[in-house]
Amino acid sequence: NVCLGLEDLQYVFMISSHELFITLLKDEERKLLVDQMRKRSPRVNLCIKPVTSFYDIPASASVNIGQLEHQLILSVDPWRIRQILIELHGMTSERQFWTVSNKWEVPSVYSGVILGIKDNLTRDLVYILMAKGLHCSTVKDFSHAKQLFAACLELVTEFSPKLRQVMLNEMLLLDIHTHEAGTGQAGERPPSDLISRVRGYLEMRLPDIPLRQVIAEECVAFMLNWRESEYLTLQVPAFLLQSNPYVKLGQLLAATCKELPGPKESRRTAKDLWEVVVQICSVSSQHKRGNDGRVSLIKQRESTLGIMYRSELLSFIKKLREPLVLTIILSLFVKLHNVREDIVNDITAEHISIWPSSIPNLQSVDFEAVAITVKELVRYTLSINPNNHSWLIIQADIYFATNQYSAALHYYLQAGAVCSDFFNKAVPPDVYTDQVIKRMIKCCSLLNCHTQVAILCQFLREIDYKTAFKSLQEQNSHDAMDSYYDYIWDVTILEYLTYLHHKRGETDKRQIAFKCIAHDPQKEAVTAWQAQRRKKKFLPSNYAPNF
Template sequence: MSAEAADREAATSSRPCTPPQTSWFEFVLEEALLEQHLQKPSPDPPPVQLIVQFLEQASKPSVNEQNQVQPPPDNKRNRILKLLALKVAAHLKWDLDVLEKSLSVPVLNMLLNELLCISKVPPGTKHVDVDLSSLPPTTAMAILLYNRWAIRTIVQSSFPVKQVKPGPPQLNVMNQIQQEKELTENILKVLKEQAADSILVLEGALKLNKDLYVHTIRTLDLLAMEPGMVNGETESSTAGLKISAEEIQCQVCYDLGAIYFQQGSTNAAVHEKAKEKFFRTKELIAKNGSSSLHFTIDEERLAGYCQACEVLTSSSDDASQRATPYSQIHSCMKSGKYQDLVKIFLEDNLTLSLPEQFRQSVLRELFQKAQQGNDALDEVCFKVCVCNTVCDVLQGRIIDIQFCQLFLKPSKEKIDFLLEVCQGSINLENASEELKRKMAAFLKNLCLGMEDLQFVFMISSHELFIKLLKDDERKLLIDQMRKRSPRINLCTKPVTSFYDIPASASVNIGQLEHQLILSVDPWRIRQILIELHGMTSERQFWMISNKWEVPNVYGNVILGIKDSLTRDLVYILMAKGLHCCAIKDFVHAKQLFAACLELVTEFSPKLRQVMLNEMLLLDIYTHEAGAGVSGERPPSDLISRVRGYLEMRVPDIPLRQVIAEECVAFLLNWCETEYLTMQVPLPLVQTNPYVKLGQLLAATCKELPGPKESRRTAKDLWEVVVQICSVSNQHKRGNDGRVSLIKHRESTLGIMYRSELLSFIKKLREPLVLTTILSLFVKLHNVREDIVNDIAAEHISIWPSSIPNLQSVDFEAVAITVKELVSYALTINANNHFWLIIQADIYFATNQYSAALHYYLQAGAVCSDFFNKMVPPDVYTDQVIKRMIKCCSLLNCHTQVAILCQFLREVDYKTAFKALQEQNSHDAMDSYYEYIWDVTILEYLTYLHHKRGETDKRQIAIKAIGQTELNASNPEEVLQLAAQRRKKKFLQAMAKLYF
């Protein structure tokens, strides 16, 4: 034996042996085995699986000598199997919650019918005609069990169920699933027809004031014995499991309440009956508890039913109305008495009976009503939001952003109401220390967040604030607030001389530093720094705030300034200017940069050029955020300055990469293609990657739409981008001696990193430039070998169709880039139909079919005035229509598939007919027939419904085909007009569905 074989044998022998699963036929052969198996802690197979196996074997059809399929024979074997299934159910104490959760409707139906049969209920007898009081206890209980299950199944079938996504198609499995589905639907149909009888049976059971018995394994054994072997024990004896009359009433009331509540959706009066049953269930639970050996009631669900019934039914009992906040809130919202809502929410802040989600949903509804033009609700929204916020504070939850937004501009009235809510939401005598701490922290943080001392004083002098905060805590808070308040008169007049501003020695360093952080006035900053340097020469004041950030390329030059005051001033002015620029406060940024430029001009040509570069970037930002938004071209001097920056050759000037980026993007956005392609100096193209990329983009766009002429520049651009998206492969030898391949995602093979390219593209706004770069990335995405669904784009034919070394391209990064670029492009123009088609194709390729349909429809809508005009054929190409057909098919919207098949240049009858044959359709089906204009499809529909015996649907199809405008004898113009009208209505209907 080889060493490898010996290892394998040793490993196998060392594994613990799993005991074999007991087969169903072993229980048939050995009578006592079932009880022994069920007594195990974790029996394998579990009880519910045994029920399925026993009934499945007992219901197998037989084949006679003529090879004809016969119903299952009523022989001893099948009777034993059915009895075994009943015994397992008896072991589970006939708990419908357990049985319904694990067994399908057909299996449970068969099991309960066997129970009725063995309990001596005559087959074919209507349960409503039977007097339950005259029946043996186990027989009456069997009838009750069956009818309870019937109405529970009806209720359960009304709930929406998420469909399980099918796996790989297997014919036998699919047939079994379809058969079980049809069988379930047939059973449900019968149960719904008999629902009224089942309700009457259960209502009659409520009048029974006696205990009943349910079959156990022992009673089932007794019934299976021959009459001479029962030893005097009869079916009506007390050998079964006793169920008290109150337990039966509790469960029956709950089940009746559920069916009445479900029927209330079509008959509001039935809600009263549901309410009566649910409240009776509540009383019985309060008396006996919610659990028994036979059943368990979900008390949370019952409470939800009770609350819903209270809201849905009008009660004359005013005390009851006052006792339930839900009904009060519902009444206020319905009647428009919104002011009363505030009182309800305030009272609930003490009781905390309303869940957080319910409070938020009411507030959302109020906000929606306010946005629809009801200005009077603004105050109510604020007050309800305050009540919710105080409730969140007391329960330790995070304060909602809506409160912060509403409190951006506080007023005396708002603060008065907030303090009223805080005081009304906490009982200081009985409140815990934790609640007091939470409320105190909230009020304290509120004070620290306010700038107006008048409002702070209103809070700090309030009775609740004084009681919650200790003297030393209040004193410390007031000191903090005083330090924040400005004590110096700000200098509003510009000072022409730099060192002539007198320092004020009466202000301490901490206050001055605080003012230095807050100020954006360059002259005030200068004054504060002079005062601070007059007080101490040991500190470096440019370091007092970690928010002051200057790029490293500038920082090294600025920190080399010898004079400490000048160094601090230059650093702070630049840092504040950059911050203002980042938050789009361009006015203050310009003032700060101008002051800094004036200062550095006196002693540093290098820093002077730095500031001129930063002011150029600021002017670009200012124009793009202002006049550029409306399409106004930038002034010629700004364009000249941008060109001058790109051509600048001053040595040793620290440069920020973002400025070159913005300059090239600026020229592309304003179509300065002539400069980028013809006039830009060659050394600049060779040294600046952004200029090179911009030149290639401009040249490619300039020569569009002539694909032959632009192939050269397009190929150059393609090669540059492919190199950027390539990964560098390295080999590494591991400890085991094997060589592994390492891929570096961010490769330095290209002229820039992919992240830098993406950042640059997101600065572009010119549609043709964006379309070109997007087209390139789409083509690069489609080149990969394992691609299943290509993405379509404009000008895609200008790019090369292959890459020499496919393995070197990081296609995962390319796919991510395509998604990001399309999303960005749609923020620039959400109505570009070609970009919308690309977005739809991406969703289609990633199997997000509903989202794909949304964007396909949006692309058609934006270029056809919401389908009132004909969608251009270059938008809805055959490929797009086929993808829409596939989306609808995979969403099980088969009627939509058939209608879309008409949109193709050659109608796809095969696909349309196959779709119409599907009965499991999730769309409006026959409501869509009015949108069909192809007579052949309508004729097939008529034949199909006739074959299925669907008379109503057949009549709808006949009505659609009988319209005179579809007559084949009509002129072509009439037929085209009829088709166009139906296309328009269908696409508008689809848009309403998917938008």
């Protein structure tokens, strides 16, 4: 009644856009009221009431436009956005309201089509609905994003089949994100109709439809994450493998994972995947003659030789969550890193034996970029699962190779902790291999923890007495020294300790070492029990100071 009693339409617009108005009235009532008000002509009789004071001066059109533009920026209600735009276009036909906010961004592949719409109101509405929908999706406000996209789809269906398909594609991507952020996090498989829509998108062959690369990436990553290997390995159309590099990469990854249990000679796809990644990580070289006549070699960091750029490959990998797929990719890059001729310390990884052992043109590979990629991948995989012992060992090896021994020891211990119920069980021998133990020994040695070195020498399949004795001779040890003697179970090392302290005249320490000698070392069962018990005690005690 208040609105219907007003003669100035600008006041009506101001009141109808107020938050209280929107809260009090239902959608149907708001629509009915605005329609009734728009039918009335905005007649203002300036003679009815003279201007008596400053506060009686009505707001200018520019002020009203500014207020509406502010509401337009804040609103995520499709109906309200439409009403504001109708009001704005009723006030002026000279403005392009899709430019009101520089935060409204639409992908360049779409903007050309949208800005080509002849009707100004429709153009503004489509652009703003899509921009706001994309923004809501980015900030994970999926409910509002769905409303905005649905309104945009309904609008463009009336006049543009091309934009209709664009909106269907964006709604597919939104549904993927919604599932992954919702029930997908708990491991619930996506509904079958969503999987069918993803397949439909990948196989789509509509001409002149603008496509965003990220949708293809997300669709292939979606299929890999939910182990749709049957489709990727057997049912993908041949034209897709040729035209879509992400489908090609997904097919090779799925096939390599599928072939893992088989014999090594049957792993043809592993070799194909290796060649694809090597090509992506290769640099294109050009020869350039300088002013002095000399020919120099110029290397391009991002090669165009592969099916995609290295940065695109890394972006795609960071959309994956499936553990086996991530392990395979990490294994491949670790092997590629180890192929270098000047490498001093190899990095270990699971399934590393399935990859070729050499590269024909070693100089073409950008090993600096490979090393950076390995570090980024390990950081990403550990963000997905910080308790994967294989990935923790890789991280430890990277720190070891770069002389960061404290950090390396930290991750070696963490790898043992996560696969042994915090050392309440024995660490599996395939986790603490001799190579890992030797690297832990070197870390402790370089950190001047010499008593720990002697203890770790017992963990090897064949006890390294030479290293153990040498470490015990060191007197500048930074660890607890005799407090660790209780963790030594090998009688030979304990006897050497007793002799060493006797020689130095250290009676108290000699007595501590003597008490640690097993009562009956001749019985293998007793010795094995002592070894296992003291291993379990030592590792947690070493773990705590490093964390």
